[in-house]
Amino acid sequence: MVxxxxxxxxxxxxxxKIGLKDDQLSQAQLKMLQEFYGEKGVPYYKLIHKGVQFTEYVGVIKVGNLTIEVLPKADKSSNRKDWHDILINMLKSVGLFKVHAPSSSTLKLKSNSILDLYFELFVNEVEYLIHRGLIKKYRRIEKNSTALKGPIKFAKHTRLNIVHQERFYISKTVYDKDHLIHQILQKTVRLLQRINDNSDLKSRLGSLGLNFPEVADIKVTEEHFNFQLTRKTEIYRNALDIAKLILLNFHPDVSKGRNNVLALMFDMNLLWEKFVYVSLKRNLRKGDTVTAQNQKNFWKPKLGYKTTIRPDIVLNKGKESCVVVDTKWKNLKASNPSADDLRQLYVYKEYFHSKKVALVYPGEYSKIKSGFYYEKSFQSLGEKECAVITQKSFSDISYWQREISRQIYGWIDEN
Incomplete structure (x- = not known):
């Protein structure tokens, strides 16, 4: 039992599955996962007989007192520590796990779970902000006051102060720390005080609760994050990014209050796509360009909305040397790509007028296998090429990114 x-x-x-071993679930833990799955389901796992099976999502799920880390895997290695570190470093490299702020240059809980690292990073950010000095903002308030400082709101003044003529119901502007940014951060601090299990963070979260200013308690929704940071508030970006990730992925147990769920999960296909894109961008050659998620119109009915196509990565868009790269997070082993994947790249080649197209997969080894589409007569091979590029994973993320770039640019330069 876990x-x-x-x-x-x-x-x-x-x-x-359910069992008595250390890496198996108890009946109560499985029930918590089943309740979170509910009738509508969740994309992170599916229910099976006496257990669950995880999908292509990776990250961490905390249900009640149970924490599960779901790790990526692209080769035969079953070393969970290696893949735990690779996942964290991939998240860092694409900006989903930011550790570049002045307050987070060193993380103490390096050996702990992904969840602990997120929590500690948030604590570091808020501690840094408090040490630097929390900003004040102007806001408008209405209240009863014994001093006439501000315009009187006559309708409410007449209704509320009929027997208290010494009072004035006024509207005035105040300049303080009770504003939306601090309300969001305080909400996150209070949540972490409830769900954090790491003893090293408990005292620091307690200190944050005591040192943070009194602000209004709000129910945070996605709409609360629809604001633009200014030069003055830009320093809050990292803390707000983590707060958004935690608050919007927290699912409280309204019936019992014990089996709350926090799911910080990432689609591995999207993470791999972003990782390859960032690798090419960081090692971009002089004169080349790289863009992600380029969109072209593909089909439209007489009445209704158009359909678009959107390749993952386009190098040198609009040039004769244009190249389209599409990423797929799956290990092909010795098999060929699916017909759907190959058809997709054929369409990209036609619509983007690209010199070359390629599918990029993780694999046991780094290699390139080129293939050609048949002519429309299906009798002979044509000159339209689609390469299959597999890339071996490395624990050194910077080296891995250089290898991805070297391999793809080397393939582009081939005649």
Missing amino acids: NANFPIQVFEHEKL
Whole structure:
């Protein structure tokens, strides 16, 4: 049975079942996962007989006192620590796990779970902001006052102060720390005080609660994050990014209050796409350009909305040397790409007038296998090429990114 004090680690697509071993679930823990799945389901796992099977999503799920880390896997290695570190470094490299702020240059909980690292990063950010000095903002308030400082709101003044003629119901502007940014951060601090299990963070979260100014308690929704940061508030960006990730992915148990769920999960296909794009961008050659998610119109009915196509990565868009790269997070092993993937790249080649197209997969080895589409007569091979590029993973993320770029640019330069 899983020890509630330590996260259990599984690989994507792996099954987790009821049992008595350390890496198995208890009946109560499975019930919590089943309740979170509910009738509508969740994309992170599916229910199976006496257990769950995870999907292509990776990250961390905390249900009650149970924490599960779901790790990526692209080769035969079953070393969970290696893939735990690779996942964290991939998240760092694409900006989903930011550790570049002045307050977070060193993280103390390096060996702990992904969830602990997110929590500690948020604590570091808020501690830094408090030390630097929290900003004040102007806001408008209405209230009863014994001093006439501000315009009187006559309708409410007449209704509320009929027997208290010494009072004035006024509207005035105040300049203080009670504003939306601090309300969001305080909400996150209070939530972490409830759900954090790491003893090293408990005292720091307690200090934050005591040192943070009194602000209004709000129910945070996605709409609350629809504001633009200014030069003055830009320093709050990292803390707000983590707060958004935590608050919007927290699902409270309204019936019992014990089995709250926090799911910080990422689609591995999207993470791989972003990782390859960032690798090419960071190692971009002089004179080349790289863009992501380029869109072209593809089809439209007489009445209704048009359909578009959107390749993952386009190098040198609009030039004769244009190249389209599409990423897929799956291990092909010895098999060919699916017909759907190959058809997709054929369409990209036609619509983007690209010199070359390629599918990029993770794999056991780094290699390139070129293939050609048949002519429309289906009798002979044509000259339209689609390469299949597989890239071996490396624990050194910077080296891995350089290898991805070297391999793809080397393929582009081939005749």
